[in-house]
Amino acid sequence: MADYHVLDLYFRGYPAAIAACAIPHERGVILVESGPGSTLPALACGLERLGYRLEDVTDVLLTHIHLDHAGAAGALARRGARIHVHPVGAPHMVNPERLLKSARRLYQDEMDLLWGYFLPVPEEQVVVPEDGKPFTLYGHTFVALDTPGHASHHYAYLWNGEVLFTGDVAGVRLPGARHVRLPTPPPEFHLETWRASVRKLLDASARQWVLTHFGPVDDPEWHGQRLLAVLDDLEALLEDLMPREPDVETLTQALLEWTWKIGQEDGLTREQHEQYELVNPTWMSALGVQRYWRKFRAQPEGS
Template sequence: MLEQINESIHLIDLNFLGHSQAIAAYLLRGEQEAALVEVGPASTVNTLLHALEQAGVSPSQLRHLLVTHIHLDHAGALGVLMQRLPEAVCYVHPIGAPHLADPSRLIASASRLYGELMDTLWGPVLPVPSERIRVVRDGERIEVAGRTLIALDTPGHARHHHAYLDEASGLLFAGDIAGVRMPHTTYVRPPTPPPELDLEAWQASLAKLRALPIRQLALTHFGVFADVTRHLDELEHRLLAWGEFTRQLVEQGLSDEQIITALQEYGNAEMQALGVEPTSYDLGAGYQLIALGYARYWRKVLITDKPNRFGNGC
């Protein structure tokens, strides 16, 4: 599915596992070339290429592939796409770049979380030729498809995370730093998978975004939203509130499974009270990974006796 955002930017619904509104890629079209922000997993490559064909974009025209971070739902298709797109180069955070050239550690880490579902969920994760990887630094201006995108180092969800601000339109391609939200809702869920969740860094990233002239948020999970300030405020509130909730469970010595169950009950009750369908969010940010991310974070904090400097009791 193609959805026009403005005169030269389209949202592509990658129809992940046959579900709409789970993972988006964003197509930027210029006069001579095209670019993508996010490419999704390798399991959705055919859907992506079909959408590009529908948009009238040939493989030789697609020359720039920007990913907000290297998690497989955002960047897993890069290796496969490099075999299909002869002119393309990819743009990635410096911390993520080595794991695109050699994805063995990335695959091993994901396999610990997904086990036998790895291939079904993500498809083949292939290395990206190093000569086709461009490392992007914080604040760098990238000229692609007739637009200028500003790279913004935004850790918290992952250390290797960039958001990209379209300078002309004020549209922010936010990756996961701005959370998960479904169309026609206001509810924002924090995606906090292990192993790199950092609440303090996430708060700093949100403060950085608030200082910028952002007019719309383009979320990978899922869609474009204009209520920027309200959205970011709600995300920060829930990020910290769920952090406090899970911290107490960790301190009580609950197991991972108990924490997952408790957070799911807590989150579902919250969503149902607001009239939001909980399962619509699960493909973008499921409770299992959210809970495991918080649990790992708090156990590390408690072991190292890191000072507690968060709001809302976190």
């Protein structure tokens, strides 16, 4: 079967943090994820090694619109690419003001340094695939799978029935590690829908999953079951912790201890643990679980 290429975008200079995948075809190249605006030069380098320029990107399939996945989509649209995106995310690619404002609240002074430019995508270049309905681009067949839980605007893409590009709904797993971590950012982390989405990924029966953070997973059944177990474990932790209404610093600390405990069980070195933190900072996950708990799980006073 046709091949795809994992492009390392060397986010902040680090290898294996953010990937984009390139699928060559007779008229150019399809990308899964654009990466952030800040890594556009690294994306150009990766494509050049395959014999392509940014102008040769015909289509970008975004798993979701978080800046580390979609930030450079507008820059690629300017060079002619069509941008495929979940219906909930599509309006924010055309008018990114609200998305950028809430990102700036989170990242503050580091926003531009981390993520670079985010250009809007012209509406006529936005394509919204339908959940579960196959579509073909230059001989390659894709099926977008609606997979909320990490974000409400999340698609995973099944390619030619065999390879599943999972975005963030399959979590984070660094090369060479048998350890899966959950990115649970605000504002849309939702435990129950995430569980259902993992089952949907498993039901697609792909022989390989490809994570944006980072790269191919050749044991998708193990990985999926592990994800479900980690979701259960997180829920148990929260049920114990959240009734005491910890502040966000206390919650971050508790989550850090929890991830490090699982990391050690999985044989992670301290250095690998830090690498996971770079890709998936725990302070951000703490904000996400806090919001989820307050919105969906906390009992109103007196009940």
